[in-house]
Amino acid sequence: xxxxxxxxxxxxxxxxxxxxxxxxxxxxxxxxxxxxxxxxxxxxxxxxxxxxxxxxxxxxxxxxxxxxxxxxxxxxxxxxxxxxxxxxxxxxxxxxxxxxxxxxxxxxxxxxxxxxxxxxxxxxxxxxxxxxxxxxxxxxxxxxxxxxxxxxxxxxxxxxxxxxxxxxxxxxx
Amino acid sequence: xxxxxxxxxxxxxxxxxxxxxxxxxxxxxxxxxxxxxxxxxxxxxxxxxxxxxxxxxxxxxxxxxxxxxxxxxxxxxxxxxxxxxxxxxxxxxxxxxxxxxxxxxxxxxxxxxxxxxxxxxxxxxxxxxxxxxxxxxxxxxxxxxxxxxxxxxxxxxxxxxxxxxxxxxxxxxxxxxxxxxxxxxxx
Numbered sequence: 001x002x003x004x005x006x007x008x009x010x011x012x013x014x015x016x017x018x019x020x021x022x023x024x025x026x027x028x029x030x031x032x033x034x035x036x037x038x039x040x041x042x043x044x045x046x047x048x049x050x051x052x053x054x055x056x057x058x059x060x061x062x063x064x065x066x067x068x069x070x071x072x073x074x075x076x077x078x079x080x081x082x083x084x085x086x087x088x089x090x091x092x093x094x095x096x097x098x099x100x101x102x103x104x105x106x107x108x109x110x111x112x113x114x115x116x117x118x119x120x121x122x123x124x125x126x127x128x129x130x131x132x133x134x135x136x137x138x139x140x141x142x143x144x145x146x147x148x149x150x151x152x153x154x155x156x157x158x159x160x161x162x163x164x165x166x167x168x169x170x171x172x173x
Numbered sequence: 174x175x176x177x178x179x180x181x182x183x184x185x186x187x188x189x190x191x192x193x194x195x196x197x198x199x200x201x202x203x204x205x206x207x208x209x210x211x212x213x214x215x216x217x218x219x220x221x222x223x224x225x226x227x228x229x230x231x232x233x234x235x236x237x238x239x240x241x242x243x244x245x246x247x248x249x250x251x252x253x254x255x256x257x258x259x260x261x262x263x264x265x266x267x268x269x270x271x272x273x274x275x276x277x278x279x280x281x282x283x284x285x286x287x288x289x290x291x292x293x294x295x296x297x298x299x300x301x302x303x304x305x306x307x308x309x310x311x312x313x314x315x316x317x318x319x320x321x322x323x324x325x326x327x328x329x330x331x332x333x334x335x336x337x338x339x340x341x342x343x344x345x346x347x348x349x350x351x352x353x354x355x356x357x358x359x360x
């Protein structure tokens with residue numbers, strides 16, 4: 001049952017969300033649509049790969065902790081096998097001239113593919129003129145000041161809760 | 174470095190990546206890069222970029238892909254046999270998953286209370302825009318002299334950026350830029 005999840009997560013990344021929905025909501029009726037959307041929101045706001053969080057959640061809802069172990073294994077194993085195979089092969093050919101030339105072309109493309117969705121993602125994350133300083137400060141402090149992303153993330157959480165406390169105090173007065 | 178120490182260092186690094194990897198995917202890249210390239214030097218920054226490229230063309234979340242790949246290469250590069258490399262992959266993959274397992278188990282227990290929790294909404298109000306900054310820094314960190322060797326690199330970058338904004342298939346773009354690399358950089 002849970003290995004089926006593993007099999008179709010071969011789609012990978014964000015592309016797999018409609019697939020999971022089709023399987024979990026429409027075919028198996030494990031969750032209804034509203035529960036699925038709530039679950040997705042939670043999976044995205046918790047640390048860790050979103051695909052893993054989603055699988056763990058569904059597994060846990062069905063069979064408890066044991067279920068999440070199975071669905072977790074199901075989602076991890078396909079990419080584990082594929083990447084291990086690539087690692088074994090690739091480490092042997094890495095110094096090959098042809099491979100190096102191919103990757104010289106690919107590396108700038110990788111950076112472009114990371115940068116391209118930024119605008120769209122920013123819009124859906126609710127970035128506007130008032131809070132644009134948050135992503136700017138985040139990016140600059142990691143890139144130029146070499147601050148660990150761990151501290152930046154902790155600072156963002158503290159700032160959010162701190163601001164909330166401040167507003168709540170003000171409301172009371 | 175002794176093998177058990179190496180496994181422990183890999184475990185701790187990837188546990189951290191799992192624990193602080195908010196936003197998934199590209200947002201986790203600066204964290205992974207800092208751990209495996211800057212702090213431990215298990216791989217070079219070009220190799221790291223190659224892993225991202227491989228992740229973009231193969232199934233599965235980027236965090237798992239890099240865990241599996243780095244676990245194997247970090248161990249074998251130190252001169253240990255392939256079998257130990259496979260174990261290294263397993264250690265890293267497990268380490269990156271454990272925080273999610275613990276957190277999601279707790280979340281499932283409190284699910285319906287957490288959904289409308291104002292504290293969580295409050296921290297997300299800053300965390301969500303910060304995640305966009307994390308992704309931007311991932312791109313900026315990789316925009317270096319190792320990955321951009323000359324003006325041709327910038328041409329490829331510009332072309333892929335425009336094509337990607339026009340919703341071209343990322344796998345196709347990677348294949349095409351690989352071909353471009355072969356043509357633009359003669360042996």
